[in-house]
Every structure is written in structure tokens, then in C-alpha cells.
Amino acid sequence: MTLLKEEMEDEDRDKWIVWFDGASNVLGHRVRAILVTPDDQCIPFTTSLGFDCTNNMAGYEACALGNQAEIDFKVKVLKVYGDSALVIHKLRREWETRDHKLIPYQAYIKKLTKFFDDVSFHHIPREENQMVDALASLASMFQLTPHEDLSYIEFRCRGKPAHCYLIEEEQDGKPWYFDIKQYIEDKEYPWEASNNDKRTL
Missing domain, CATH: 3.30.420.10 (Ribonuclease H-like superfamily/Ribonuclease H)
Known part of the structure; x- marks a missing residue:
């Protein structure tokens, strides 16, 4: 404050x-x-x-x-x-x-x-x-002891999701949907995909 x-x-x-x-x-x-x-x-x-x-x-x-x-x-x-x-x-x-x-x-x-x-x-x-x-x-949801204050609470209204600027930032330079597109076209999983990744895909 x-x-x-x-x-x-x-x-x-x-x-x-x-x-x-x-x-x-x-x-x-x-x-x-x-x-x-x-x-x-x-x-x-x-x-x-x-x-x-x-x-x-x-x-x-x-x-x-x-x-x-x-x-x-x-x-x-x-x-x-x-x-x-x-x-x-x-x-x-x-x-x-x-x-x-x-x-x-x-x-x-x-x-x-x-x-x-x-x-x-x-x-x-x-x-x-x-x-x-x-x-x-x-x-009304909590009890405070006398003379005890909680830290300042800030309320904000976000117009965009916090992750929106990270979607295109893949380390390999490919778009986020590359693996999905490859699977749809070729029915192939990425070579490094784990079993859990394959189930998700």
C-alpha cells in the first residue's frame, strides 16, 4: 500500500x-x-x-x-x-x-x-x-486476533489469459499444434513422446 x-x-x-x-x-x-x-x-x-x-x-x-x-x-x-x-x-x-x-x-x-x-x-x-x-x-470467513491485519489484497480484472503470449514460444521453433497436426496427418507420435504424452495426444 x-x-x-x-x-x-x-x-x-x-x-x-x-x-x-x-x-x-x-x-x-x-x-x-x-x-x-x-x-x-x-x-x-x-x-x-x-x-x-x-x-x-x-x-x-x-x-x-x-x-x-x-x-x-x-x-x-x-x-x-x-x-x-x-x-x-x-x-x-x-x-x-x-x-x-x-x-x-x-x-x-x-x-x-x-x-x-x-x-x-x-x-x-x-x-x-x-x-x-x-x-x-x-x-466473515476468518477470525483475526486483535490488532492483526492481513496483507493488502489486490483485485484485478484480466482481459486476456496469462499464458496467451507463450503459446507460440516453442523451444524447437515449431508452433504449439505441430505434434497434433502430424498425428492427424501421419498417425505418428513424436519420437520423444512418453506413454502419458501419447494418451494426451
Whole structure:
């Protein structure tokens, strides 16, 4: 993570996005956030909470997790997306906060927003928050001891198979399908073929 932050120091930081989600249920209390960089890299974070909390508290914890990560990256302009209508509308000051458990969260996230030149909060449907939901499943699959973190997890989408550039690179200079073609035409196995190679062919 530190290396990525160093690489991003000279890049435009005006297009960062954070997606967040939190859940409190029988599986435990989990929060997760995804940072999207200016060049569309996704950086996932997931945290298990070791204390009892409500769903709304978990939502605030998730939002704080994403904002704290963005502060570490020295982001100045940020768009925050979450599927919790309560959290988003209260952060936008469209709804009043009366729950004494949530008031400190409201104040804390307001304090975090001072690190940004501009931050906006946007509500999205749950079906558009699939990546952070997947991180919730990941967080519920294992137990961590207090103060223990797993190494940074990187998610990528590959458009081509990893081996695609190796297909034509045969040591004898012949194409990968040479032995198959020879067997079809002449019914002959390569002279160095083992019994297993012959069965495969």
C-alpha cells in the first residue's frame, strides 16, 4: 500500500471515489470500503469490528474507514458512495441526527471532511454496491486476533489469459499444434513422446 501511495504522489488526485458498506448481523460486525483511483484502480479495505454495534453504526464505521484511507492518500476532492440512506442523508444534513450512538460518528466524519478541499456524499442502490458486499463475505470467513491485519489484497480484472503470449514460444521453433497436426496427418507420435504424452495426444 505504501508503494502505491508513493507512486500516486505526482498524479492528479481530483477524481478519487470511495464506496462503502457496513453490516451488523449474526455473522458479526463488518465494514468495508473500496477506493477508486484516478486511473480506475480499485483498492479494497475490509475490517471486522470487535465490539457490538447497530447496522447504522456499522455504516458510519465503513464511511469513516474509506475517508481515513483517502486522507492517507492525500486526496483533496472526494466523492463518497454508500447504500445506507440514513448515513448518506444525515451526512448531507438532510436528516437530523437524534440517536445518541450516532451523534459522535456524525461529528467525527465532519472532522475528517476538513482534510478535503471538497467532499460529496451520494446514495446508491444496494445492487450497485456489489464489490463491497463481496468484501463482507470475505471478512466473515476468518477470525483475526486483535490488532492483526492481513496483507493488502489486490483485485484485478484480466482481459486476456496469462499464458496467451507463450503459446507460440516453442523451444524447437515449431508452433504449439505441430505434434497434433502430424498425428492427424501421419498417425505418428513424436519420437520423444512418453506413454502419458501419447494418451494426451
